[in-house]
Amino acid sequence: MIFPEGSTQRTSVKAACENSYDVVIVGSGVSGAIIAHQLAEAGKRVLILEAGPAEDATLSGYEAYLQRFYAATVKDNQAPYPTNRNAPMPRSPNVKKIPVGQTDASNYIVQKGPFATDSVYTRILGGTTMHWEAKTPRFLPEDFEMNSKFSQGEDWPLDYATLEPYYRKTEREFGVSGDVEEQRTLGLPFPDGYVYPMFKMPHSYLDQQVDEGLAGTQVTLDGETYDLKIRSFPQGRNGIPNPKYDGGKGYSPVGAVSTHQVDAGERCQGNNNCVPLCPVQAKYHAGRTLSKALQTGNVDILAQAVASKVHIDTDNGRVAKIEFKYYRDPNSTEFETATVSGQLFVLSANAIENARLMLASGLESTSGLVGKNLMDHAYLLSWGLMPQVCGTFRGTNVTGGIVDLRGGSFRKRQAAFAMDIHNDGWGWAVGSPFSDLNSLVDDGSQFGKGLRQSLIDRISKQLLLAFMVEVLPEESNRVTVDPNYTDPLGNLRPVVSYKIPDYTLKGVAYARGLSKLIFERLGAEDHTHYAPDDFGYVLYQGDGYNIRGGNHLAGTHIMGTSKDSSVVNSVQRSWDHDNLYLVGGGSMPSIGTANITPTIAALCFRSAEHMLAQLA
Amino acid sequence: MSLSHIKTVDELKHYLYLAIQLEHATIPPYLTALYSIVPGTNSDVSHIIRVVVVEEMLHLTLAANLLNSIGGSPNLKGRGFVPKFPTPLPDGETDFTVSLQKFSKEAVDTFCKIERPDTAGEGGSRHKKKTAEGTHLTPVPHDDSLSFYSIGEFYEEIRHGFAQLHSELGDRLFCGDAKRQCTSEFYYSGGGELFAVTDLKSAEAAIELICEQGEGLGGRIYDDEGEISHYYRFDQIRQGRYYQAGDTPHEPTGPKFEVDWGAVYPIKTNAQLEDLKGSDELHGAAVAFNQLYQSFLVQLTDAFNGDPALLLKAVPEMFRVRDGILQLMHNPIPGSDGVNAAPTFEIEGVD
Numbered sequence: 001m002i003f004p005e006g007s008t009q010r011t012s013v014k015a016a017c018e019n020s021y022d023v024v025i026v027g028s029g030v031s032g033a034i035i036a037h038q039l040a041e042a043g044k045r046v047l048i049l050e051a052g053p054a055e056d057a058t059l060s061g062y063e064a065y066l067q068r069f070y071a072a073t074v075k076d077n078q079a080p081y082p083t084n085r086n087a088p089m090p091r092s093p094n095v096k097k098i099p100v101g102q103t104d105a106s107n108y109i110v111q112k113g114p115f116a117t118d119s120v121y122t123r124i125l126g127g128t129t130m131h132w133e134a135k136t137p138r139f140l141p142e143d144f145e146m147n148s149k150f151s152q153g154e155d156w157p158l159d160y161a162t163l164e165p166y167y168r169k170t171e172r173e174f175g176v177s178g179d180v181e182e183q184r185t186l187g188l189p190f191p192d193g194y195v196y197p198m199f200k201m202p203h204s205y206l207d208q209q210v211d212e213g214l215a216g217t218q219v220t221l222d223g224e225t226y227d228l229k230i231r232s233f234p235q236g237r238n239g240i241p242n243p244k245y246d247g248g249k250g251y252s253p254v255g256a257v258s259t260h261q262v263d264a265g266e267r268c269q270g271n272n273n274c275v276p277l278c279p280v281q282a283k284y285h286a287g288r289t290l291s292k293a294l295q296t297g298n299v300d301i302l303a304q305a306v307a308s309k310v311h312i313d314t315d316n317g318r319v320a321k322i323e324f325k326y327y328r329d330p331n332s333t334e335f336e337t338a339t340v341s342g343q344l345f346v347l348s349a350n351a352i353e354n355a356r357l358m359l360a361s362g363l364e365s366t367s368g369l370v371g372k373n374l375m376d377h378a379y380l381l382s383w384g385l386m387p388q389v390c391g392t393f394r395g396t397n398v399t400g401g402i403v404d405l406r407g408g409s410f411r412k413r414q415a416a417f418a419m420d421i422h423n424d425g426w427g428w429a430v431g432s433p434f435s436d437l438n439s440l441v442d443d444g445s446q447f448g449k450g451l452r453q454s455l456i457d458r459i460s461k462q463l464l465l466a467f468m469v470e471v472l473p474e475e476s477n478r479v480t481v482d483p484n485y486t487d488p489l490g491n492l493r494p495v496v497s498y499k500i501p502d503y504t505l506k507g508v509a510y511a512r513g514l515s516k517l518i519f520e521r522l523g524a525e526d527h528t529h530y531a532p533d534d535f536g537y538v539l540y541q542g543d544g545y546n547i548r549g550g551n552h553l554a555g556t557h558i559m560g561t562s563k564d565s566s567v568v569n570s571v572q573r574s575w576d577h578d579n580l581y582l583v584g585g586g587s588m589p590s591i592g593t594a595n596i597t598p599t600i601a602a603l604c605f606r607s608a609e610h611m612l613a614q615l616a
Numbered sequence: 617m618s619l620s621h622i623k624t625v626d627e628l629k630h631y632l633y634l635a636i637q638l639e640h641a642t643i644p645p646y647l648t649a650l651y652s653i654v655p656g657t658n659s660d661v662s663h664i665i666r667v668v669v670v671e672e673m674l675h676l677t678l679a680a681n682l683l684n685s686i687g688g689s690p691n692l693k694g695r696g697f698v699p700k701f702p703t704p705l706p707d708g709e710t711d712f713t714v715s716l717q718k719f720s721k722e723a724v725d726t727f728c729k730i731e732r733p734d735t736a737g738e739g740g741s742r743h744k745k746k747t748a749e750g751t752h753l754t755p756v757p758h759d760d761s762l763s764f765y766s767i768g769e770f771y772e773e774i775r776h777g778f779a780q781l782h783s784e785l786g787d788r789l790f791c792g793d794a795k796r797q798c799t800s801e802f803y804y805s806g807g808g809e810l811f812a813v814t815d816l817k818s819a820e821a822a823i824e825l826i827c828e829q830g831e832g833l834g835g836r837i838y839d840d841e842g843e844i845s846h847y848y849r850f851d852q853i854r855q856g857r858y859y860q861a862g863d864t865p866h867e868p869t870g871p872k873f874e875v876d877w878g879a880v881y882p883i884k885t886n887a888q889l890e891d892l893k894g895s896d897e898l899h900g901a902a903v904a905f906n907q908l909y910q911s912f913l914v915q916l917t918d919a920f921n922g923d924p925a926l927l928l929k930a931v932p933e934m935f936r937v938r939d940g941i942l943q944l945m946h947n948p949i950p951g952s953d954g955v956n957a958a959p960t961f962e963i964e965g966v967d
Contacts, residue, residue, distance in 0.1 A: 005871055058871070060659050067656065199801075240801045253804070259871050260858035261844060263667040267804045269935075 003057040003291045005259040008125070011047070011300040013326050013338050019300070021047045021342035022615055024322055026307045026357070027349035028054070029127020030597060031584045031604045033286040034173065035346055037293035038608035044615060046299045047340060049322070051087035051349070052124040053330055054303030057287045059258040065130075065277055075434075077131055077276040077551075078120055085488045086327045086335070087306055092118040092549075097535040103495075109352070110485045110495040116535040117498055119376050119549030121350050125303065126287040128350070128551070129597070131276040133397050134236040134283045136176050136598040137418070138167050138188055140407045143592030146472070150411040152503065153472040154589040157561045157570040160189070166602035168194065171234075172246075173601065174284040175254055177201050177268075178234025185231075186403060197251035198239040200232040201268065204423050206390040206463065207232075207400035213522040219514065222410035228518075230400045230421065236284035236598075237268050237396065256281035257291050272424055274397040302340075304330065307349070308491050310361040310580070311339070318579045319345045325489045333488040344579050344611055348604075351553035351586035355479040356494040358557070358582070365576050366563045371480055373473035373558050375591050377550030378500055380417075380467040380508045381429045382515035384524035389460040392425040393433070398466075399423060405514075406593040415507025417469040418593040419514075425462035426527075428548070433459050463524055467511035470593050471504050473555045500547060505540040512545065552596045554585035571610040572603060579614075583607055622777030625686055625789070631774050632683040636690055638754065638767065639676035639826070641699050642730055643669055644961045645714050648883070649727075651941045652718035652958075657879035661719065664849050668727075671846065675830055677798050677810055677927075678822045680920040682774075684796040685813040686789055690920040692913040698963040701886050705730060705754070705767065716961060717885040721877065724853050730767070731830060731847040768827070775823050782816045790815055795922065802919075802927040837865060881945045883958040891957075895950050898957050905940040905959050912937060913963070 011019070022044035025032045036046045055061055065080035072079040078091045088108040098104050098113035111117065122128045141160035146153035168191075171178075177198035180190050203211070211230035219226050238253040245251045255265030265281035273279055293299045302324075309323040321341040327334065347354045355371040364370050402419040410416070426432040436458050440446045446454050477499060481492040500508075512528075519526045530537065530546040538547050560566025563575030572587045574580040583604050585596050622628050650665040680690040691697070702713040714730060717723050743764060754764040764770040782789050790813075797812035804810075813819050828839040830846050837848045837859055844859055851866065852858055858870030884891060889906075892899040912933045919926035944957040 059663060060873075063659050240804075243801075260860070262663055263670065264663060269932075 001254050001257045001288050001291045002261065002295065003257050003259050003287065004294045005056055007294040007299075008054040008056050008301050008303060011302055013302065013305075013336065016047055016300060016302045016340050017338050019045070019047070019340075021045045021300075021340070023047070023344045023346060023611065024049065024340050024342040025346045025348055026322065027051075027127065027347070027353070028125050028286065028290060028301065029348060029350065029584075030129045030286040030289065030601055031348035032346065033126075033289035033293060034601055034604045035348065035583065035608045035611070036299050037289050037296075038605065039611060039615075040293045040296040040298035042612050044298060044612070046293070047342065048299065048301045049305045049307055049324055049340070050125055050301060050303045051306040052084060052303065054125040054301055056259050057125065057257045057291070058260075059256060059262050059264070062256070062258075062281065066279055069277055075276075078122060080131070080277045081122055081124055082330075084123070084330045086304070086330055086333060087123045088487055089123045090120040092120055095535050097533065097537065105485055108487065108493060110482070110493055112495060112497040113499075115498045115500050115538065115547070117376060117496065117549040118535065119551045119553060121352065121551065121553065123353075125301075126285050126290065129285040130287075132283075132285075132551075132597060133275050133595070134174075135233045135398065135595045136171065136174055136178070136236045137234055137403075137594040138183070139163075139592045139594050139599050140186065140188065142407050142411070143590055143594070146411070146590050150409075152411065154558070154560070156589050157559055157566075163599070163602050163606070164189070164191075166605045167598065169605045170598050170601040171196055172251075173289060174236035174598070175238055175251070176234050176236055177239030179232060182231050183234065186406065193244075195242050195244050196234060197245045198241050198253065201235055201237070201239055201396055201399050203230065203232060204391070204395045204399045204421075206386075206392060206423060207421055209386065209388065209390050210421055210463070210518075210522060211400075214518065217517070217521055219405075219517070221405070221408065221510070222413065224408055224410070226404045226408070228402050228404055231403055232400050233398060233403075233420075235396060237274070237278070238266055238282045239268060254288055257285075257287040268396060270395045272393050272395060272397060302326070304328070306489060306491060307347075307357055308337070308360065308489075310345070310347075310357060310363060312361075312363070312577060317577055319577050325491065327489065335489055343615055344581065346581045346583055346611075348583045350584055351556045352479050352494045352496070354582050354584065354586045355556035356481060356492065359479070359481045360492040363576075365557075365567045365574070367560075367566055367575070369475070369558055369565075369567050371556050372475040372478040373555035373589075374477040374479055374496065374498060374553070375471045375473055375555040375588070376498075377552045377591060377593075377595075378469045378471055378504050378508060379548040379550050380469060380511050380545055381464060381548060382467070382512060382519075382526075382528045383426045383429045383462065383464045384519040384522075384526045384528070385458070386461040386463050387523045389456065390463065392423060392460055392462050395423045397422065397424050403593070413503075413506065414510060415470045415472075415504045416593045417467045417507055417511055419511070420466040420468065422464035422466055424464075425459055426464050428466065429464055429528075432462060463519075463522070465515050465518065467508070467515070468550060468593060468595075469504050469507045469511060470591060472501055473558065473589060474499075474501055477501075477555075479556055500538055502540070505538065505545075508538075508545055508547065509540055509543065512543075552585065552591055554588040554591050554596060557582040557586040558589050559587045560589065572607045573610065581607055581611065622773060622780065625781060625785075628686060628774070628777045628781060629683060629688040631770075631777060632679055632686075632688060633691070634754065635679040635771070635774060635826075636676050636683065636692065637697055637699075638770070639672050639679055639830075640692065640697070641703065642672050642714070644698070644701065644959070645716055645723075646672070646727070647937070647941060648716040648958060649719040649723045651938065652881045652883050652945055654879040654881065657876050658719075658874075660873040661853055661875055664853060665719075668846050668849055671829055674803065674810060675826045677803055677920075678813070678826055681797050681811075681813040682819055682822055684920065685792045685819060687791045691917055692920070693910065693917045693966055695965040695967060697913065697965050698909075698961055701961065711763070715886050716958065718880050718883045719877075720880065721854075724850055727850045728847055728854070731845070731850060771823060771827050775820065778816065778819050778823070787815060790819075793922070796920070796924070798919065798924040798927060802924045803931065837863060881956050882954055883945050883956045884949065884952070887958040887960050889960050889962055891952075892949060892960075898944070898947060898949065901940075901943055901947075902957065902960055905944060906961065906963055908933075908936060908940050909959075909961065910963050910965070914966075
């Protein structure tokens with residue numbers, strides 16, 4: 001995929017300010033890229049403001065991320081990405097437990113708690129899709145009707161059937177490898193004959209061992225019985241093209257992005273490094289969509305431009321301009337302030353940054369809901385040692401899991417979840433394989449052949465189950481701003497207050513019970529341990545659990561049917577300011593049990609259609 | 617005027633065996649140069665050489681499809697399939713030799729020669745006397761003293777052979793079992809799809825793809841699909857600059873890139889097992905590599921003889937091949953004053 005050379009330098013602060021654009025987009029992640037591409041293809045003039053630096057995407061630039069990752073002593077999910085004080089990003093190794101009633105302002109995101117989240121997002125060209133895992137499940141139809149069906153949470157102002165064609169657009173854009181027939185068994189409707197662009201990622205040997213060990217296992221919940229089966233997850237990475245895709249036209253995988261023709265990334269090699277960076281670019285990232293947008297010649301990118309205020313024309317309530325702080329050098333906090341304008345304005349900087357920017361501009365909305373209803377999937381990890389070698393650390397981070405409990409009547413009372421089988425051992429839970437090496441050497445005094453064998457005995461048998469539990473919107477879970485907390489450029493930092501709802505904790509507790517059953521059936525040794533001093537420690541009915549953030553931030557500019565009860569409408573347009581769109585996870589009234597990026601993308605494809613109609 | 621043309625299906629099958637052998641023969645020299653580059657340096661050069669290797673594998677698979685289409689049985693595991701290096705290739709009037717050597721200006725010039733064949737021209741002979749010793753890769757059947765003028769002429773002969781035999785036999789020429797054809801599910805490459813060969817049209821398309829992308833006549837920078845040919849890929853290394861659409865030959869205007877000619881392991885050129893006798897470990901590793909490579913060729917042969925899905929196993933073997941090569945190249949030969957080992961590719965083959 002060719003990234004047009006020089007396209008990140010097409011404009012300057014002066015030129016951008018003087019130009020009149022059809023659309024100004026804040027953020028070059030997947031939402032902004034999709035909207036920019038759709039609008040630019042239709043001949044509209046687009047400006048993207050990106051807080052991070054933006055050099056032309058080249059293979060060597062990408063490899064600089066790889067080199068930084070290899071050299072990092074702590075390989076967290078932001079390890080490849082350079083620190084930039086002017087557009088700071090949250091980083092998970094720094095997260096601390098929040099003492100009751102106190103505020104932790106030691107990191108970019110100020111956390112008031114009580115729950116300390118380690119969720120992050122990446123402020124660079126291409127956004128968080130550079131580091132995402134790239135699972136691409138669709139929401140279930142019932143996820144859009146939580147209130148009507150389960151008297152929990154909120155209904156969406158649109159349904160699965162309305163979004164379905166946009167899911168298909170998304171699956172083409174991302175290049176999804178998956179099996180539609182398997183997804184149908186979950187009750188997901190697809191048009192007859194539809195297949196994903198590429199065949200599903202094959203199950204790992206570990207998946208197969210778990211599947212065999214669990215054969216015939218059933219659980220009963222709320223009077224319904226569920227057969228547990230290992231199914232593959234649809235994923236946005238390159239696999240074997242399905243010749244039946246697109247009415248038999250097939251599909252050509254899109255690989256690495258660079259300013260010259262490169263042939264890399266056309267197929268996943270199983271490097272097991274999806275998060276935080278695919279070494280070969282077999283995984284979709286928004287750079288691909290940005291490239292297409294830039295190829296039209298209608299898109300300007302102004303990088304190192306941190307949006308700081310949305311200005312409203314008080315006469316008509318429309319957005320007049322967006323003010324931003326432009327820093328010439330990432331190593332210096334010197335900046336100049338300028339404003340840009342357009343016909344339409346799109347905030348696509350993610351649920352936390354969108355809310356932060358609105359609140360920093362004094363725009364709480366008529367509903368007062370900007371920043372409120374913050375949601376993020378709660379992850380419960382459970383880990384054990386299989387009785388046999390299972391060949392961990394191969395394939396994508398996750399290939400299979402149990403999704404039978406994603407939906408059901410039990411959701412009237414407790415949260416649903418999707419369960420991943422992690423191919424990368426206990427990494428997420430305890431830091432394997434480095435932690436294993438350290439303990440075998442330091443505590444076990446092992447070396448040489450004995451050490452090698454012990455590593456095999458330990459690491460190759462590791463089974464990590466990750467339960468992604470749904471969270472409902474609660475107004476007290478929110479993003480606010482506070483003049484006491486600013487970043488080096490003087491921008492207000494996001495202040496997060498977050499508590500895991502009981503509905504979710506009930507699901508968490510159930511998930512822990514299920515993991516014990518699974519380990520028992522597999523003959524695996526349960527090594528799960530939840531330390532009370534862990535930053536994510538939560539007590540529920542006398543039992544403690546360590547909860548991890550899902551990096552699936554949502555809800556902070558919730559969509560709905562009226563301006564009193566929501567911030568945006570079903571096409572993500574602000575009720576209060578008719579030339580303003582707030583797009584991304586922030587618009588979602590529920591997060592269900594699906595990684596949210598494909599639904600975000602589907603919503604943005606739909607919004608782009610409406611923007612074009614509005615500009616016509 | 618020209619001598620014997622392909623007259624029988626058996627002759628065409630033999631030429632296609634030679635084509636597979638020829639496409640494969642460039643892989644050891646390209647891999648040797650590629651992996652001699654110090655990791656973390658010369659990223660652009662590495663990607664260029666790597667994509668050429670991947671495309672050579674595509675070409676050799678297409679050649680296997682061509683052979684299978686007329687009822688042949690590709691054999692990559694037999695005696696003499698892997699040439700002894702240095703190996704001669706024809707370049708017009710004189711031959712040149714291809715060595716297993718580290719990445720260098722000399723190596724890149726050689727690669728350009730391989731990929732940029734000369735034409736015999738109107739009235740010129742397609743054949744000529746060999747001027748270099750050794751088993752030639754483009755021999756003229758029935759006359760041991762002759763070689764093809766160039767690789768391009770060699771493929772012209774194959775193209776002619778298909779057309780000639782099809783005009784005599786019709787579609788009966790393509791009597792091969794379609795299930796033996798390898799398609800793009802089983803192999804992926806950057807430039808060009810792998811497709812089944814089942815008739816004259818697809819046969820001509822396969823030959824055209826091999827020639828346009830690789831060592832054929834024609835000499836355009838980009839083919840009809842916008843893929844850049846091997847010669848110009850390598851030329852980019854000499855120029856330190858990428859080509860882009862619309863460029864004139866030898867005047868690329870794309871992004872520039874750095875080449876660090878010195879960031880290369882000092883490996884022995886055309887290393888042989890004999891050279892490594894002084895170290896049991898190195899010798900053992902080199903022998904193990906040759907065995908690994910032989911088993912890779914066996915896997916390919918099995919894939920090409922009725923089990924295309926085996927390619928899905930064979931392709932990951934390339935990672936093991938890489939590891940075996942790196943292991944040798946990163947180690948000095950004791951007592952050789954700073955020369956490192958290298959894979960010897962002395963593959964005997966099995967009958």
